[in-house]
Amino acid sequence: MMDAASVALQFVENVRTAASCDGGTSNTLNVVFDNSEWKAQANAAVRLSNLLTHWFMINGSGADMTDELLFAMTRTTIEIETLAFGSAIAFEPGLYRNMDKFCAYSFHTGNTTIKSHDISVEYDYFPSEWYLGCKQKFLNNTNVLKDNVTLRLSGYNSNGTKVHKIPVTFPEPRMEYDDGFWTRPYFDCGGGDIWMITFNSPVLAVLNSSLTFAGVATVDIALNILDIDQCDATSDAKKIALNVFRGTHHCKPSSTCVPKTGLGFRRGTYQCTCRPGYYFPNASSSTKAFSGFDVEDAYAAWVMNGSAEYFNYYDCLPCPEGCETCTDSTPCLADWNWVIRSVLLAVVVMMLVCVHFIALLVTKHQKRTIIKSASPMFLLIICLGGIVITISGILEFPKVTHEICIARVWFQHLGFVLIYGPLLLKNWRIAVVFNVSDGKPKAVTDNLVLQKLGMVVTPVVIYLVVWTVLSSPEIQMAHTAQGLKYYMCQENWMDYGIIVAECVFLIWGVVLSYQIRNVISTFNESKLVAWTIYNTIFMKNFLMIIRAFMIGSIDPDVLYLMYVLELQIPVTCTFGILFGPKIHFLRTANRNTVHPAPANSTMANFGIRERRQSGRSSRDTDDISGTVNGARSGFVSRIENRSG
Numbered sequence: 092m093m094d095a096a097s098v099a100l101q102f103v104e105n106v107r108t109a110a111s112c113d114g115g116t117s118n119t120l121n122v123v124f125d126n127s128e129w130k131a132q133a134n135a136a137v138r139l140s141n142l143l144t145h146w147f148m149i150n151g152s153g154a155d156m157t158d159e160l161l162f163a164m165t166r167t168t169i170e171i172e173t174l175a176f177g178s179a180i181a182f183e184p185g186l187y188r189n190m191d192k193f194c195a196y197s198f199h200t201g202n203t204t205i206k207s208h209d210i211s212v213e214y215d216y217f218p219s220e221w222y223l224g225c226k227q228k229f230l231n232n233t234n235v236l237k238d239n240v241t242l243r244l245s246g247y248n249s250n251g252t253k254v255h256k257i258p259v260t261f262p263e264p265r266m267e268y269d270d271g272f273w274t275r276p277y278f279d280c281g282g283g284d285i286w287m288i289t290f291n292s293p294v295l296a297v298l299n300s301s302l303t304f305a306g307v308a309t310v311d312i313a314l315n316i317l318d319i320d321q322c323d324a325t326s327d328a329k330k331i332a333l334n335v336f337r338g339t340h341h342c343k344p345s346s347t348c349v350p351k352t353g354l355g356f357r358r359g360t361y362q363c364t365c366r367p368g369y370y371f372p373n374a375s376s377s378t379k380a381f382s383g384f385d386v387e388d389a390y391a392a393w394v395m396n397g398s399a400e401y402f403n404y405y406d407c408l409p410c411p412e413g414c415e416t417c418t419d420s421t422p423c424l425a426d427w428n429w430v431i432r433s434v435l436l437a438v439v440v441m442m443l444v445c446v447h448f449i450a451l452l453v454t455k456h457q458k459r460t461i462i463k464s465a466s467p468m469f470l471l472i473i474c475l476g477g478i479v480i481t482i483s484g485i486l487e488f489p490k491v492t493h494e495i496c497i498a499r500v501w502f503q504h505l506g507f508v509l510i511y512g513p514l515l516l517k518n519w520r521i522a523v524v525f526n527v528s529d530g531k532p533k534a535v536t537d538n539l540v541l542q543k544l545g546m547v548v549t550p551v552v553i554y555l556v557v558w559t560v561l562s563s564p565e566i567q568m569a570h571t572a573q574g575l576k577y578y579m580c581q582e583n584w585m586d587y588g589i590i591v592a593e594c595v596f597l598i599w600g601v602v603l604s605y606q607i608r609n610v611i612s613t614f615n616e617s618k619l620v621a622w623t624i625y626n627t628i629f630m631k632n633f634l635m636i637i638r639a640f641m642i643g644s645i646d647p648d649v650l651y652l653m654y655v656l657e658l659q660i661p662v663t664c665t666f667g668i669l670f671g672p673k674i675h676f677l678r679t680a681n682r683n684t685v686h687p688a689p690a691n692s693t694m695a696n697f698g699i700r701e702r703r704q705s706g707r708s709s710r711d712t713d714d715i716s717g718t719v720n721g722a723r724s725g726f727v728s729r730i731e732n733r734s735g
Contacts, residue, residue: 096122096339099276100319100358101391103286106278107357118278119220122335124288126273129312132172133268133290139168140266140292140308143180147296147305148263153187158195162207165197168310169205176287176313181216182306186296192216198311225272225291225307232270235295235302237262264295264302276314286314286356314356321383322348322361341390345369345407346381359383369407370417379418381405413568413576425575428648432488435655439484442662446481449670450474452677461676466537469513472544473669476513477662480506484658487651496564496580501555504589505548510661511593511627512547514620514669515600516540521607547596551589558585569650577647594632600624619672623665631660 099120168178177198187193197207243258271292289311296305321340340348342363354360361383371379392398410417413424457467483502520535567581604621638653
């Protein structure tokens, strides 16, 4: 159901397109304007009515008036007030030269000519809104403002000398703006043949010693020179009389209403221009906007007869993804090479499968010497870290979202600490065991190492929680060398902070590796751990630096390749160096064969201590004890020789 303003606009259009009109002012719009904008023009009618009232108060009737005088008054009114289209003086029956009706009306014809005539010849104005409404308002007004006027005329005495006559004092009624009456907008058919609104001020006279309504003085405001603004009101919009039509446009949500000026009092004086993020579908059109006239006609056709044109047309098309503004469907986002990305994703998935396989292998062979000497629990924690960090590579594959950016950070850094925490603590245990001065080994159990690992993981978790709450990673728009856009997770100072912390952690691992460089272990476990640390601290940071400098000039497929390459360092390289020899040994060695360590080597971990407590034969226990004592003696003697 249309509101009053929309109904009024439809009526305006119907009148505009009608072949002819009936004489009079019956074509009325049921809307109320804010007429204060035309108060200056309305006051011209107030002054004219007061002038006529004064005439009646002095002369008692309009018998001495002439048509020429009244026409001159109306012409003068519209000559002074340039926005006034016409002016009228209409009287009650019998008050003007005993005529039943008389209405002097002057109006602009549009070519600097003013036409004056008595419209009562072909038009009965008494029942019209402009006349009857003003009359009824006066009759309901019980408080008429009056001025006490002292009139002192002049004349000539018997000697021919000009002198003042005796002053006369009398009350004189006076109309003000608020005493007048505004009509609703109407089409003045047969008069000016335009849409107008009329202000009417009462003319008063004293009849039978009683102040009575004698007629009206009017001024017409031509609405055809005004533009109907149907666009939405804004906070800084100027207050105008026709604001009643604000918000009645029918632009689609993909477009915005822009008013057009100079088109006059008619429906559709606006354009529907595409909003940012949309483009005009007709690329060859010189005007990239929908005409408000066409939009209104299509909407009216849908309301009246169900035409589907309004819904099938007049929509701006959404810009391709990533385009803030656009003029056509040219893409702004870089296309993904699905073949390359699928191959890279397959590599990441294969890595994930391999890590699971290694974890199963460790679980299956956890009692074999080569696995047990490396502590199966810590090997499984390293495998868990590999699984976690590999999942971050899978998260890099799809289109990034805020949730993916957060999850990616968690998986990357938790995976890192779960891989390198056990590795560095294994070397730390070796350094503690063999860094003795009294010849007695220090007891560093797996439980103690596990506690130390918890002390390493806990700050990382706390950091990630704080990061997620205070400064979680957002999505940013990156650009290729060709200017195409793509989405990526933004890196902020929290990223760089944890990267620096990881580098410091790895540097500590380098220091530990240097301290135990002369320790020779069965299966070279400590040496393998050292190599993984060296490889990570140099290669991973090298790839990160390259990626940082390439952002802004690479496409998303190359960026994903860089992420996958960075993933090879903690997973493929680290797991290859650490687990490769173990897998090779398990495949080639006899499962029932025990391989004692050389006399000058050591099992650089507490898998040895666990075998002493596992209930094996005394022969195995003696062999292991001899190994540790021999290794410690050789290590201490080397330190003493070096210090001497």
